Amino acid sequence: MDLSVMFFGADSATPTASTPAACGGFGGHERAYQDILALTRAADRLGFHAVWTPERHFQQVGQVFPSPPVLSAALAVATERIAVRAGSVVLPLHHPLRVAEDWAVVDNLSHGRVGISLATGWHSADFALAPDHYADRRERTLRAVPHLRALWAGTAAQYPDGTGAPVQLTPHPRPVQPHLPLWITASGNPATWEAAGRLRTGVLAATAGHTRAELAERITRYRAAAAAAPDQGGTGPRGRVTVMAHTFVGTSDAHARHLAARPLKDYLASYTRQSAADRAGDPRTAALTPQQTALLTDYAFERYLAWGGLLGSPATCAAFLADLQALGCDEVACFIDFGIETDEVLDQLHRLAELRKALHR
Template sequence: MTDFLAGKQVDPKKDEQTKPGLNPDMAFSFLFFSDVRKTVSNKEKYQFTRQLVEFADQAGFEAVYFPERHFSEFGSIYANNSLMAAYFAPLTERIRLRTAAVTITLHHPVEIVENWAMVDILSGGRVDLGFGNGWAKKDFILSPDTYENRVDLRNERIPMVQQLWRGEAIDYPGPGGEMFSVQAFPQPIQADLNVWYVTQSESGFEYAGKMGYNVFTMLYGIDLDALEEKTAVYRKAREEAGLDPMKGTISLMMHTFVHPDLELVQSVVEKPFKEYIKSSLKPHMMAAGKDVSEQEITKMVDYSYARYFNTAGIFGSREDCQKQIDKAASVGVNEIAFLQDFGIDYQAVVGALGNLEQLVRDNKGL
């Protein structure tokens, strides 16, 4: 029996056996986005990323996600996520190398497959790709003609990437409009590509479900209760498309810092988190054509921080953080991508990794 309002399959016997703090089907990963501190060099930021990736690989995490960002201090140390993944391929053994996301509207499908097939080979078949359509207008200097139809274009290009990944040929126009039948080389190790559809909208969840894609999302302006409605839409869309409604991964980004001393957590997190929110908020306001004052920005930052800390992040003791994980699982999330590079002191993050690892082990029953 399936309860789509809850976004999960109902099994009374299983529910009786389910205990708080035990979510064996939940996957745990890291997401990297950006530390915007000017007091920390880019080299140090990359070194910190490496430290966390190697920890995740050894601690049995599922994946590491890298974004693609351009022309903004926020996120642009990850301007090319295929380069980041290629760097980590020989440094890791089991962690999956993912994107959140490749901006598919900025790149030719053949170019995407060529780059990532190389990473797939170098990693022994550990590549998964998430795709976004892009939103920052300035980014499209890389592809000026694809901005206006970027939403539809993403939907058109993902199946092309999948076809090319499988070794199929596609006809593309070249100079003078001449058509060429193209296969992408080298061929990747994996016969098929796991796809994540990066979205926050209900229509995006529905489309991803219909197409059989996984979903990568975040709690931007919503809480877990609101997310539950979208996960239900996703499961229903899968069923209506003739797919198993309970298959498919819904991955959720959550800012994270696990430590038993809540006052310490607040002292470590508040200032950098507010700076992170502010650096993220301004580009979105500009992209939306909104001119807001510094006072208005400050109010929005204060509100966002309070909401995130209390309802949308994983902060505090293992017991407090467990409640958030249990809540996420109950609304249909089956992977959490921990975000830790948002300006927190690196030594504090590394010092608390043992708490995070034990939290993950608790959920896996280890």
């Protein structure tokens, strides 16, 4: 089983810096990008399999991630061997031609290290970028997979031009990899897991929101669908399961809990507020009082400690990784930027790297 690092975004509403940029330091979001680069370089040196970055728009959570290909281009030239992946590209917000072109640039800059997970999108505000694509966003995403693969392979496709007339177009530049490594981002809907299997893409999912039994059942469904599907120039008949988990490997369970508790609870509260602003979301989330939100985040944190979070001592985290491996997971994307100080995150990367080595013995 492979270990990767994942950024997902923990931001204050009004970022500040202890050292102003004018005095030779980095401030606000500039500091965030420098931290991402530093942590990714460290992950590259320490042998992690991939670095994943998301696509987020218009919200407090993930302010520095509006453009996965732009950030991935920077990560590509800052590293040597680590795979550079988007988790995820919200495909209904983009034209497939543009996705193929942008990521072919990154593939060239990285010498063939890119991969992307395709998401349908969920927050209604995101679709200010493509309001007509919101209602059928899931169908659009699944329908586009074979087209995106064909464009990546250099097959011309017909689209209307500025006059409305059809025109045959081939994206450029040509990528390094003949096949684009693809995942589909799945939540708890079994139909999405099965669709990923039928399309022979990988699947990217979170441990959060699943019980152990639910995750096992989703993986079984996915494997069966992939095994029954024809070859499509994607993953093999077994597929590839990547799971995301909030991660902090401490020197002890108490150390991990002490450092992770407040930042993770703050992050979860911010995420809850973002969900409340989604017009298609559960109205009960919007009705939560601050006290109820605090109780919810306390409960979520305790659940992550019990199962679902890679939070604890090296021994505790090794046991959880062994459990995920037994369930059939191929890769764990370790979500590291939920608010813990960068120096502490860098320290834990070294402890996590030791666990990575143990998985490959």
